[in-house]
Amino acid sequence: KAGVTQTPRYLIKTRGQQVTLSCSPISGHRSVSWYQQTPGQGLQFLFEYFSETQRNKGNFPGRFSGRQFSNSRSEMNVSTLELGDSALYLCASSLELASREQYFGPGTRLTVT
Amino acid sequence: SQQGEEDPQALSIQEGENATMNCSYKTSINNLQWYRQNSGRGLVHLILIRSNEREKHSGRLRVTLDTSKKSSSLLITASRAADTASYFCATDDRGTGFQKLVFGTGTRLLVSP
Numbered sequence: 001k002a003g004v005t006q007t008p009r010y011l012i013k014t015r016g017q018q019v020t021l022s023c024s025p026i027s028g029h030r031s032v033s034w035y036q037q038t039p040g041q042g043l044q045f046l047f048e049y050f051s052e053t054q055r056n057k058g059n060f061p062g063r064f065s066g067r068q069f070s071n072s073r074s075e076m077n078v079s080t081l082e083l084g085d086s087a088l089y090l091c092a093s094s095l096e097l098a099s100r101e102q103y104f105g106p107g108t109r110l111t112v113t
Numbered sequence: 114s115q116q117g118e119e120d121p122q123a124l125s126i127q128e129g130e131n132a133t134m135n136c137s138y139k140t141s142i143n144n145l146q147w148y149r150q151n152s153g154r155g156l157v158h159l160i161l162i163r164s165n166e167r168e169k170h171s172g173r174l175r176v177t178l179d180t181s182k183k184s185s186s187l188l189i190t191a192s193r194a195a196d197t198a199s200y201f202c203a204t205d206d207r208g209t210g211f212q213k214l215v216f217g218t219g220t221r222l223l224v225s226p
Contacts, residue, residue: 004155031174043216044200056213059121092214100144100205102214104155 002027004093012111018079019026021108025072025093031055033102034066037088046089049074050096078110086112087097117202132189135222136202137182143205145178146214147187157202159187166170179197192224204210 006025013019025032047067063086066076072093078085080096088109089099120135136144144163148156162169162178162185169176175188189196199221203214 035216042218045213045215048213058213083131088153092156100146101158103158104148105152106155109153112138 001091004091004103006089006091006105006108008108009106010111011111012113013081014113017083018077019081019110020075020077021089021110022090023074023091023093025074025075025091026103027091029103030072030097031094031096032068032072033092034074034076035090035092036060037090038086039108043090044074060072070110080089081112083112086110114191117215118201119202119220121220122215122218123221123223125225126192128192128194128224128226130192130224132192132196132222132224134187135201136185136187136217137212138185138202138204138215138217139183140204142180145185145205146203147174147176147185148201148203148216150201152198156201159212170198176181189222192222194226197222 005060007064020107031050033048035043037043047057047066052068063079068074090107091105094102119140121170126132142164144161146161149159150156160171160176162176173190175193178185199219202217202218
């Protein structure tokens with residue numbers, strides 16, 4: 001099976017712009033979670049989706065949003081970008097909502113200038 | 114915020130030596146997982162240990178869990194240069210049924226030939 005894919009892999013944006021990141025889970029996986037990784041804050045949970053519904057959300061401002069499509073693919077959007085949004089954004093998929101083992105994609109490296 | 118704190122922050126050893134990393138967490142858990150991350154890439158699931166288990170093995174990996182002390186350790190035996198990576202412990206919100214993983218701060222392991 002193909003692994004979790006994320007696009008784009010690298011992205012440079014300017015403050016104030018918005019960005020959309022995409023994640024395709026492993027075939028058959030219905031749950032997708034998003035994480036932000038920075039040197040200062042480490043790995044932090046953003047949100048998770050299952051069956052096109054957001055099931056849980058981390059402590060991030062409303063500028064961070066996401067959605068999941070019927071084929072389980074997911075997108076996350078960050079509006080009005082700030083310098084502090086520069087990070088590695090990781091997507092993870094798993095079979096079911098209650099599953100514990102997650103499979104991570106390679107991440108999208110976002111740089112905000 | 115991160116629930117897990119890992120110790121040491123960085124570890125440098127020679128090939129063939131054993132590497133031990135420790136993780137402490139704050140709240141009750143259903144299970145604890147260990148992940149590996151090669152520089153700037155996605156995370157790879159290594160092993161999951163349930164709250165009612167005390168020890169688990171997988172190849173050269175040995176994980177212990179002490180729920181009374183809210184701590185876990187990961188032992189990598191006969192280390193190889195390819196084991197060079199950051200290692201994270203992750204715990205889940207107990208009882209929520211969600212896949213929200215809370216990651217530790219990570220241990221950077223350097224294995225020199």
